[in-house]
Amino acid sequence: MKAALYARYSSDNQRDASIEDQLRLCRHYADKQGWTIVDSYTDRAISGASLLRPGIQELIHDALRGKFVVVLAEAMDRLSRDQEDIAGLFKRMAFANVRIVTLSEGDVTHLHVGLKGTMNALFLKDLADKTRRGLRGRVEEGKSGGGLCFGYDVVKQFAASGEPIRGDRTINETEAAVVRRIFTDYLAGKSSRTIAFQLNSEGVPGPQGADWGPTTIHGNPKRGVGILNNELYVGRLVWNRLRYLKDPDTGKRVSRLNPESEWIVQDVPELRIVDQELWELVKARQQTLAYEAPEPGENTLNERRRPKHLFSGLVKCGCCGGGYVMISKELLGCATARNKGICQNRTNIRRDDLETSVLNGLRTHLMEPELFKEFCDEFTREVNRLRMERGADLAAKRTEIPRIDRELDKLMKLILASDDLEASKRVMRQMKELENRKEELEKALTEAEEPPPLLHPNMAEIYRQRISALNESLQSDETKAEAMEVVRTLVDRVTLVPEDGRLAVVLRGDLAAMLRFAAGKKKPDVLSEVGLIGDLLSPTSLVAGTRCDRWHEFRSRLIFIGFDKVQDAEQLAA
Incomplete structure (x- = not known):
């Protein structure tokens, strides 16, 4: 049985070795049960009052993928101390057909979830009450109840017993x-x-x-x-x-x-x-x-409200990286320069001028038809190559299975016809190897995925038409809100770089979102090929500037849009 281990400790004051202690006990238990440990998941110095922990989230994700069939932890409170969360975790594990086993409770059942979940929640409440009672007593003595204000230092001193005196x-x-x-x-x-x-x-x-x-x-x-x-x-x-x-x-x-x-x-x-x-x-x-x-x-x-303006929250200063915010009814300015004074960028821009520039960049620069056509052609060639390789590999496996069956028949006849015991043993070993190979081939064919569909040959033109339609939708009060949401998904960031008293607009767009938008689907199959698309969309964004005039980088046989010379964002102009 494939098992996964989970360990957690909740406070920065606890020892990091606590994780290893928990995992060591779990490994010993798993060895006694004859389980195979496939992975271990940990959360260090994170409270068990919430499931928003990277380790437990990764465990849930892998469980739903069928990576293991047993989760082993020291106790239920390591998994969660919240009644709602432990019930939800138990429900998800049951859905994935995964058992939860702890060293303290054994096999976790609905009864454990109800009783222990309540006990763990009461433990948290009691702990909070005791902590507040201790802090209140400290405050009534004229000492700090926690935290350090600007203007003060902590006094470090110890009692005669060696215990630290806190709150001074x-x-x-x-x-x-x-x-x-x-x-x-x-x-x-x-x-x-x-x-x-x-x-x-x-x-x-x-x-x-x-x-x-x-x-x-x-x-x-x-x-x-x-x-x-x-x-x-x-x-x-x-x-x-x-x-x-x-x-x-x-x-x-x-x-x-x-x-x-x-x-x-x-x-x-x-x-x-x-x-x-x-x-x-x-x-x-x-x-x-x-x-x-x-x-x-x-x-x-x-x-939960929609952004008031088209690119609210997406516009950044090219000098300090801070946000550009509305400083008047129509003007945008660097918030860091205005509020903190640590940025020298005092150049402002009208909001409507910026929106017009960005929309024009989306339509004409960020994904020019000629460049995107070359991208689509290269993408199609790569997918075709993978299809041919995958098709040839699958065909070879399908052809090999009947050949193995014929070899097995021949070996069986040799065993029946032979009186030599040693020769029969050698033949049986060959048969076992062939049967294992046949099982591997059948499993590979069963798990094989269909190759992804190709991009539409006119994807670049379709993208241009859809962007034009978006511009028209932005002019209508009825469709403006929805069109704004779509445009915002296509744009990663709008960086404003001061140059000679003016602002250059550097537009960075999400290539994956553009492909989804051009395909007219929220999750088109063309983006589901993890192995291929992971290389294709890394880096995931395209940049539009003054010199977006050629493809400059090949990566994993795939081409990306880039600049002739890129040294610093301040060199780019829109």
Whole structure:
């Protein structure tokens, strides 16, 4: 029986050797059962409260492909501690006809899933409650409940027993001076964006060594986040202002604001950095400006809405790699240059001009009919070659099977006619070899896949016609939304590179998406040939610029569109 092993530990504080310990016990058990271990899957320092783990996802994928018939782990809580997830995993494994076996529970059944799933979920809840109880006791003693704010350092000290004393903080004078400067500049009338710009231009490191941004400074007053809203700077430690939940769909932690009655507040005057008068004046200016960052979760539809503009989120700066965003009703500009000041690209472009340029590039440059025709011809020749090789190989295997049958008949007659025992043994060994060879051939013929269909000879012209039809659809209010979605799938990235006061547009498109679009199918069979298409579409994108005038690279007998000389993205122009 083919078995797969799975091991996991959940905390960075646990030893990495825990994985090897689990796998060693599982291997010993598998050896006793006579199982063949085909693979092992691991997740290191990842909580079992979600299935969004690379190791368990790979295990599920391979199980559905029939790679093994048994999953072996130390215990069910290694697979998952969530009731919904362990039930879903059990259901998927049952569908794939794969058993789940653990060293603790043995063969996992519906009863285990129900009872142990509930126990594991209660364990997580009890662990969270105990952790919060410990943190609350630490906060009520005037110590930190976790995390390190900008402006402070961790005090490392040990008790007489050798145990570390946690939660003590001391002021970092260098960072404290930056905090006071931010408060003073904000009160002087500077915006948070201007302050972030100046700090970055002077090379002042931000929290955790990152660059300064406007939201790092102004944050959200209601939630107490951001430099200007951190009450610890006035010697007031606030704990339990927020609670964190895991999104069941993404596995990411999402914060929620607790009622003020549940907050734990302690005075820690020794950690004060900002004078009370300065703090109150800054709070008064915030109230005057009436700025409030949007509450997470206030409008969940925003996360699912369609992009407002055709290439929203796809336009990038060619200097820093940051996004180009709307800086006025019609203009796009580099967000990094405007908000952080660490990029020198201050050249802007009208949104409608950019959209027109990109659509023209899709139609005339990114996949020119002449270039795409050569690509299609080469693709067709390669597929034909593979078909001929595969066809010849399959034909040879089909021809070999009757020949093996004839040889087996002859050898059988020799055994029946011979009285020599040694000769009969030699003949039987030959027969066994021939039978094994026949079994291999039959298996290969059974698993053989049909070769992929060829590209349409007029694929380039079909692509051009479909792009033209898309342009027309974008002009109609009824079809604009759907056409925008299609166009966005064809474009990987739009990079804007400043050149002599103007912006060059470098358009990068997804070749696989273009082939699917031209074929008129979401998943055409022509893209299903993994062995061939993996070479064909790597790299997966095509680039349009000023000198897209020849095919420059051969790879695995297949040709890609490229440039005559490509050294840096800044050399490319649209």
